[in-house]
Amino acid sequence: MKLNADRLAGQLAERLLPVYLVAGDEPLLATEALDAIRARARSLGFDEREQVFIDKSAATWENALASTQTQSLFASRRILEIRMPGGKPGHGAATLLKLIAAAGDDLLLVIATGRLDKDAQGSEWVQAVQQRGAWVNVWPVDAAQFPGWLGARARAVGLTLSADALSLLAVATEGNLLAAHQELEKLQMRYGSDKKLGLTELADALGDSARYDVMRLTQAIAAGEAARALRILAGLRAEGDEPVRVLWWLVNALRRQGGPRTVPMARLIARAARVDRVAKGQSHGDAWDELALLCAEMCGRRTLPLPRFAALWERPRL
Numbered sequence: 229m230k231l232n233a234d235r236l237a238g239q240l241a242e243r244l245l246p247v248y249l250v251a252g253d254e255p256l257l258a259t260e261a262l263d264a265i266r267a268r269a270r271s272l273g274f275d276e277r278e279q280v281f282i283d284k285s286a287a288t289w290e291n292a293l294a295s296t297q298t299q300s301l302f303a304s305r306r307i308l309e310i311r312m313p314g315g316k317p318g319h320g321a322a323t324l325l326k327l328i329a330a331a332g333d334d335l336l337l338v339i340a341t342g343r344l345d346k347d348a349q350g351s352e353w354v355q356a357v358q359q360r361g362a363w364v365n366v367w368p369v370d371a372a373q374f375p376g377w378l379g380a381r382a383r384a385v386g387l388t389l390s391a392d393a394l395s396l397l398a399v400a401t402e403g404n405l406l407a408a409h410q411e412l413e414k415l416q417m418r419y420g421s422d423k424k425l426g427l428t429e430l431a432d433a434l435g436d437s438a439r440y441d442v443m444r445l446t447q448a449i450a451a452g453e454a455a456r457a458l459r460i461l462a463g464l465r466a467e468g469d470e471p472v473r474v475l476w477w478l479v480n481a482l483r484r485q486g487g488p489r490t491v492p493m494a495r496l497i498a499r500a501a502r503v504d505r506v507a508k509g510q511s512h513g514d515a516w517d518e519l520a521l522l523c524a525e526m527c528g529r530r531t532l533p534l535p536r537f538a539a540l541w542e543r544p545r546l
Contacts, residue, residue, distance in 0.1 A: 230363045233257050240268040245361040246331035249339045249354065251315065252366025256405040261364050262309075262340060269307055269336050277307040282320065289320035296330045307336045315341040315348045328356045337361075369405060371483065374398050377405075381412055386421025393430040396443045399477060400434050441467075442474060445523070446481040454527035461516070461523055471507045471515035475500065478522060490528035498534055499525055 231239060233252075239245075250261045266277065280292040296308060310327070317324045324339075331337035339357065348354065357363050369377045375398050382389050389397065401408040415433055419425060425433075427443070441464055448457035464474055479500055482493075499522045507515040521531045 229361075230358060230365065233261050233364060233366050236261055236264055236362075236364055239362060240264060244268055244272055244336065246333075246335070247328050247337045247339070247357050247361030249341070249357045249361070249363045250366060251341045251344045251363065252368075253343045254366050254368045254405060256409055257366045258340065261366060262338065265336075265338055266307065269305075272305070274305040274307050274336055276305070277309065279309045279311060282310060282312040282317070289317075289323040293323050293326055293330075296327060296335055305334050305336075307338060309338045309340065312339060312341045315344045316351075317353060321351070321353055324353045325356055328353065328360055331360065369403075371403060371480070374403055374408075378408055378412075381409065382415075385412055385416040386423070387412065387415055387419070388424040389430070390424070390426045392427040392443070392447070393425050395446075396427060396430050396434070399443060399446075399480070442477045445474075446477065449478075449481060449523060449526045452527045454524050454529050457523045457527055458520055461520055465516050471503065471519055474519060475503050475507065475522075478519070478526070482526065491525045491530060495534070496522070496525055502534065 229239075248265050250258055250265075252258050280288065282288055292308065292310060308327070308331075310324070327337055344354065354363060375394050378397055378401075379389060379394055382394075397408065397411060401411060411434070415425065415430070418433055419429070431443075441460055445457055445460040445464070448454075448460060461474070482496060482500065499518070502511065502513075503515060503518040503522055505511040506513040506518050524531050
């Protein structure tokens with residue numbers, strides 16, 4: 229069978245399968261999936277665990293197969309974990325098929341890999357895993373789903389975050405699930421369980437006024453308050469923030485901003501692209517001035533015409 233990480237707990241509660249493949253590039257979710265499989269196995273008497281890290285040596289695969297044929301002196305039920313980062317067994321494919329076939333009541337086989345490409349997904353060994361056990365696909369959480377994921381994680385540790393606080397945490401952790409998980413653990417340790425946290429508490433806990441100010445900036449833009457947005461932007465400039473970093477947050481806010489706009493999206497994208505070029509020295513101008521124009525237009529105010537793009541190296545020499 230094929231599962232996503234969210235369905236794994238329910239499947240484990242029903243029964244422990246002989247083979248599990250955990251594949252994906254999201255470290256936190258992959259680690260949690262592996263921990264859940266190990267915990268279920270331990271509860272059923274799988275008290276010994278052996279890990280094999282696959283390299284290019286044929287001896288590695290031979291050692292892994294030999295371990296399944298050796299009786300343990302300490303436990304009758306064992307977990308064999310195959311760590312195969314590339315997702316391709318190469319010359320060990322036949323051995324891997326034997327390992328999958330050998331898994332059963334006394335041997336749990338767990339294979340951990342990175343993301344599987346199209347060829348690997350259609351390989352014989354992956355099909356064998358699905359026939360005998362489960363392929364757990366660990367997908368990254370995309371930007372649109374990230375705030376919801378954060379909210380669910382916060383509730384799991386006894387915290388309720390306001391919408392503003394949730395947005396700030398999403399901006400502060402920049403889509404990094406492991407960083408978000410660590411921040412939530414810190415918040416739980418600081419404030420305890422059964423707490424509702426707002427923007428002020430979260431900003432204090434993060435200890436980064438620049439992120440707090442950027443959150444205020446995006447709020448002002450969402451409300452269409454151009455004058456307040458420009459005052460906050462001026463404060464960020466005075467604090468020595470980097471234009472490219474502010475632009476990154478604004479572009480993310482632009483992607484999330486829905487509904488009709490006074491200023492067309494194509495123009496806002498072109499405005500953001502100009503900020504990026506100026507900040508990187510590829511066009512003449514002041515990056516903070518260009519950011520101010522972008523903020524004003526994101527608030528619905530039409531400003532100066534966009535100049536035609538000409539990179540510095542494309543300009544004629546005088």
